Amino acid sequence: xxTAPQPQPSAPPAPAGPDQVLIxxxxxxxxxxxxWAIGLLLFVLTVIDGTRLAVVPPDTxxxxxxxxxxxxAGKETTYRDRDILMAPQDKHLPPYPDGKPYLRIANxxxxxxxxxxxxxxxxxxxxxxxxxxxxxxxxxxxxxxVVIFAYFQLWDAIFRHLSHLDLRINAGxxxxxxxxLLILWILVVGIFDRRVYMLFTPGxxxxxxxxxxxxxxxxxxxxxxxxxxxxxxxxxxxxxxSGDLIVRTSGAHSREFHMPNVTFIDRKLKRIEELQADKPVxxxxxxx
Numbered sequence: 001x002x003t004a005p006q007p008q009p010s011a012p013p014a015p016a017g018p019d020q021v022l023i024x025x026x027x028x029x030x031x032x033x034x035x036w037a038i039g040l041l042l043f044v045l046t047v048i049d050g051t052r053l054a055v056v057p058p059d060t061x062x063x064x065x066x067x068x069x070x071x072x073a074g075k076e077t078t079y080r081d082r083d084i085l086m087a088p089q090d091k092h093l094p095p096y097p098d099g100k101p102y103l104r105i106a107n108x109x110x111x112x113x114x115x116x117x118x119x120x121x122x123x124x125x126x127x128x129x130x131x132x133x134x135x136x137x138x139x140x141x142x143x144x145x146v147v148i149f150a151y152f153q154l155w156d157a158i159f160r161h162l163s164h165l166d167l168r169i170n171a172g173x174x175x176x177x178x179x180x181l182l183i184l185w186i187l188v189v190g191i192f193d194r195r196v197y198m199l200f201t202p203g204x205x206x207x208x209x210x211x212x213x214x215x216x217x218x219x220x221x222x223x224x225x226x227x228x229x230x231x232x233x234x235x236x237x238x239x240x241x242s243g244d245l246i247v248r249t250s251g252a253h254s255r256e257f258h259m260p261n262v263t264f265i266d267r268k269l270k271r272i273e274e275l276q277a278d279k280p281v282x283x284x285x286x287x288x
Contacts (some may be wrong), residue, residue, distance in 0.1 A: 039178025053103040057091035104171035112167035112248040135232035222250025
C-alpha cells in the first residue's frame with residue numbers, strides 16, 4: 001500500500017550542483033526593481049541639479065528686481081535688483097539652517113512625472129495579468145493609439161497640457177522611497193523567496209511550498225512540467241525571461257504545484273528535461 005510523501009523540515013537550498021536544477025518561486029516584488037532603480041537615479045540627478053525648495057506661508061508674494069534693506073548685527077545692507085519672497089506681516093518663514101533653504105528639488109517637474117508614471121505602470125503590470133493574445137492585443141492597441149494621435153496631431157496638445165502638471169519630489173523623498181524598497185527587494189528576493197523552491201535531481205525532486213514549511217520528496221516518473229503562457233509586460237519587460245511553472249506528479253497521491261515568477265525559466269526547463277532523460281541506473285544482481 002502506497003503512502004503520501006511526508007514533509008520534512010527544510011533548510012535554505014544550497015546552490016544547485018551540475019546534476020541539479022533549483023527552481024525558486026519569487027514574489028511579485030521581483031518586478032519592482034524599476035521603481036527603486038529610477039528612484040535612486042532621480043535622487044542623484046536632483047542632488048546634482050542643486051535647486052532648493054523654499055517652504056512659505058499662505059499669501060506669500062514673489063517680487064522680481066526688488067530693492068531690499070536688511071539689518072544684520074546693527075548694520076543695514078541694501079540689496080538691489082533681487083528676486084525675493086515676502087511673507088505676510090503676521091506670518092513667518094520656517095527656520096532654515098544658516099538662513100538658507102536646504103530641501104533639494106529639481107527645477108522642473110519631469111523627474112516627478114517620470115517617477116510617478118513608473119510607479120503606476122509597475123503597480124498595473126504586477127496586478128493585472130495579460131497572457132498570450134491579451135498581451136499582444138494591448139501592445140497593438142497602444143501602438144494604434146500612438147499612430148492615431150500622431151495622425152490627428154494630438155500629441156502637441158497633450159504635452160502642452162502635461163506641462164502644467166507640476167509634480168515634484170525632493171531628493172530626500174526619492175532616497176527614502178527607493179532606499180527602503182531596495183532593502184525590501186534584496187531581503188525578499190535574495191533571502192525569503194529562496195525558502196519556496198523545487199530542487200530537481202535525476203529521478204526525483206524536492207519541494208518546499210511556503211516559507212518555514214516542510215520539504216517533500218517526489219519521484220519524477222510520469223511527472224509533467226508545464227510553462228504557462230507569458231505575460232509579456234511582466235515576464236519579458238520587467239522579468240527579463242521569467243515565467244510561471246506548473247509541475248504535476250503522477251501516482252495515487254498526485255499533486256499539482258504552481259511556481260510563479262521563476263527567473264531564466266526557459267534555460268531551467270531545458271535542464272529539467274535533460275535530468276528527466278538522465279535516469280539513475282540501479283545495479284541488480286542474483287543471490288543463491
